[in-house]
Amino acid sequence: MKSLDMKNVYMDHASATPVREEVIEAMLPYFDRHFGNPSTVYDMGSKVKQVIEEHRAKVAKLISAKSQEIIFTSSGAEANNLAVKGVALSLQKKGRHIIISAIEHHSVLNSARFLERMDFEVTFLPVDEYGLVDSGRLSRAIRSDTILVSIMHANNEIGTIQPISELSAICREKGVLFHTDAVASVGNIPVDVNALNVDLLSLSGVSIGAPKGIGALYFRNNLRLMPLIHGGIQESGRRGGTENVPYIVGLGKASVLAVEELFDKMNHLEKLRSLIISGVRERIEHVKLTGHPDKRLPGHASFCIEAIEGEALIYMLNQHGIYSNTGSACASKALKTSPVLVAIGTPPDLAQGSIVFTMDSSNKIEEIEYVMEKLCLVVEKLRSLSPLWRSKEGI
Amino acid sequence: MKFVDKQPSDDTLDLVCRMCPLHLLEPGDRLKCLKRGQVLEVLTDYDGALEDIPEWCQKFGQEFMGMEEDEDCYKLYIKKVK
Structure with missing residues (x-):
């Protein structure tokens, strides 16, 4: 050799x-030829809106979700922020305690620390020598005022995959919402929101051959999420800002390839x-x-x-x-x-x-x-x- | 403002935490799924909806039945007339 x-x-x-060639090819027409604003009512806009919805369905299929359960974000980090802060702020009258693991990504960890400064209480769950969260320890950490548990699916630094369905079952039984950061796992192992039994899940384009600067949050239908970016009707009133159409198309195309391969x-x-x-x-x-x-x-x-x-x-x-x-x-x-x-x-x-x-x-x-x-x-x-x-x- | 108390409804549209003007866009779509005479309950935390939804009902020929305040949102009731 x-x-x-x-x-x-x-x-x-x-x-x-790297961004896949097929992904770049799919994205290119949406920079110039199909540049209309999706919120406009004329054809140039409404057709682009239709394209967004088609690609939302492709991202949903990647994780076995429904289209209307996907919000496009600027990154996995934003999806994590929206999950943690969005849930905490919308449910703060119900309770002000959240639980995260000690090995979460900074976007979850620092969102939780931000909430601590807003008088929320955060429990940081320890992990074992392999990075696994103990289900018994999670169960004991849940209180009557716990509103959210966030534990990542797979850790990007040590590769460990958590037993998410086991952990989420505990939360479901106790009526606590469960979020998982699946940025490292989506596209690398099967990720099915129903099998995992999660309420929220974050993913990112950067992990699956789509460009940097696009991600998505899955949220179980009808779950209330306080928006982080206030604006208008985009993303069904849950995230303001004109949609990043080429990157949404890129994420959709990358999702299709990820499923196939x-x-x-x-x-x-x-x-x-x-x-x-x-x-x-x-x-x-x-x-x-x-x-x-x-x-x-x-x-x-x-x-x-x-x-x-x-x-x-x-x-x-x-x-x-x-x-x-x-x-x-x-x-x-x-x-x-x-x-x-x-x-x-x-x-x-x-x-x-x-x-x-x-x-x-x-x-x-x-x-x-x-x-x-x-x-x-x-x-x-x-x-x-x-x-x-x-x-x-x-x- | 008309108030109601424990108004029964046939469907619920939860718009809590969703930004203006969703409260003027989604009720119309949801009413399409109901039969005449059926009642839609709209949940919202947006104060502006208290004026907007009765006006919307008037404009689009639907009946605004009234509202009641819940712990964390307003509940507004629309009867499908046409």
Whole structure:
């Protein structure tokens, strides 16, 4: 294998996926030819409104929802904000207590913190060493004034998939709404809002080959949501602002492709994941796989490598054309120990050596071999410079 | 303003948390699904609806029966006349 010729091995699909060619093609006419405002009554507008509704149905089908249960948003983060703040503000007369897990995305975590400043109470549920929420602990945390529980479907940093239907059943029985952030899972594993038994679910285009800047919130029919963006009749009066028609079309098209390709993609990614996990375990000593060994996203492999700085690892892999991450795209730039790794009990020094590979259908087996070769080299090089490693090895 | 008390209805349209002017767009669509003589209950937290919906009824030939205040919203009742 001419591994040194390999350029640009992208393995950070949890941060962003490339926009699919079919998606770009579907979007293009809506930038110029069909540019009418969907709220207008003449043909140029009403036909575009019809296109929005057709693509809303496609997004709904991706998660087995009804069209009228989908609100388009600007991102998964906005969908999470709308779910948490929208429900809390609409139900505040009923209660002011919400529950989230300790490993939620910042858009859920910071929405909850914002609500704390508005005199809501928030319980942050701990997770076990794999990042799983305990159903008994959730049940005990629910109070008479609890109005919402938000627990992510799959974690973007450690890949762990939560037993959402088990957790949501507890909430349903106690009359508490349940939201799940499915940004990391939609398009990677089957996501069915009825099987999951959730009231709200967030998804994002960036995870499934649609552009950045488009997402959606599923909300069970007739659920009250206080709007975050006040405006007019768009999104049935639930989110103001002229609709981003090209991006909605892009999300719809990407949803169709995601449904068609899901099972082939899962099979392919499970093979790649298995190769990278077994490769790291066999060829690099003193490494911990983070997240659950089995209940994890098919294209997700995450590790903490002892006596290594994750950022240094990322930069050196970057020099070999390999793009991976130390954790979430937001947290890694802040050079802060990942709250997710802290929550699963990773010692701070080990957490520094975090690396996350998230793969997609475009990744090939040869790329895994190339990544393994370069990863071993880089780890060896960094450890040779590490006083921590030298003292550990007695050098 | 006409007030009613425990008015029975045949269908409910929940517009709580939904922005103006949805309260002027959705009742018409929902009334299409009802038979003449049937009553639509409209739930809203928008104060402007208290003026707008009676006016809308007058304009479109439907009967505004009255309203009552609930804990977190207004309930307005429209009888389908035509």
